[in-house]
Amino acid sequence: MPTLLVTGAAGIVGTALRPYLRERFSLRLLDRRPVSELAANETALVGDLTDPAFVRQACEGVDAVLHLACAHGTDIQFQATVEPNYHATLYLLEAAQRAGARRFVFASSHHVLGQYRTQAGEQFDEHPVAPDSYYALSKVFGEAACATFSQRSELATFIVRIGNADAKVADARRLRLWTSARDLAQLVLIGLEHPEVRHEIVYGVSECPQALFHNNRARALGYRPQDHAAEHLADNFLTYDAMAPGGSGRDHVGGAYAGVALASVLEQA
């Protein structure tokens, strides 16, 4: 089996994807927290991606990388994103390319389009980026870095702008961009294995009512979502009318992120 390095493997998405990915890859599970309950073809690597020597060592002998690790939060300050999201992503791209890896799947986010207001029937796939936070801004950087490496090397890159990957659908906004783990795994495997991939941007969403993304490029690459968001509502699901008009962000792609004031970079400097 080829070896796949998964960063941020102890997190929500990494934990949910492991059972699907280890059917096709030997997994090297990297996180700064310990990863639990290793299967036969999984190994764990504990360390921090902000350490370039550790990143180089982590990439030795890998065939592909799934980069999930990042610092995030609605009100994260710019400075707190610089090392883990900018530097670490570049360390990883360079180390993967030097190690001879052929694929790099980057977990981006719908928050790169988060600042747009949602209109009935409008879909946002092709809109220019409008990041809603310093978190989302760092995802735009990661996407651009992937584009650079895919043009300058043999490393093919695949960006998945993930919608919402919680186990259940919490509210009416997330209903329009939710993904099951099974569908997200299908998409990641397309990114890792499809022969046509050089540099792609797709959306990590299942079948959603009033979908915010039509995801035509993913479908053209063979993506066929198996799950319907409307069949996975949380017990305390909030309808659109039950969501508060302001702070809940019900009218923005990025939800509450779009309404939080950006912390001053001048005052942090």
Ligand SMILES: NC(=O)c1ccc[n+]([C@@H]2O[C@H](COP(=O)([O-])OP(=O)(O)OC[C@H]3O[C@@H](n4cnc5c(N)ncnc54)[C@H](O)[C@@H]3O)[C@@H](O)[C@H]2O)c1
């Ligand atoms: N969960 C979602 O609904 C969602 C939606 C959109 C995008 N995403 C993206 O998917 C990815 C995974 O999300 P998640 O929900 O699993 O996040 P998470 O916070 O649950 O997991 C992230 C993991 O990365 C690790 N990590 C962070 N910085 C690290 C570093 N410098 N070195 C080593 N490990 C580090 C953390 O310890 C954590 O286990 C993220 O990039 C996130 O932006 C997730």
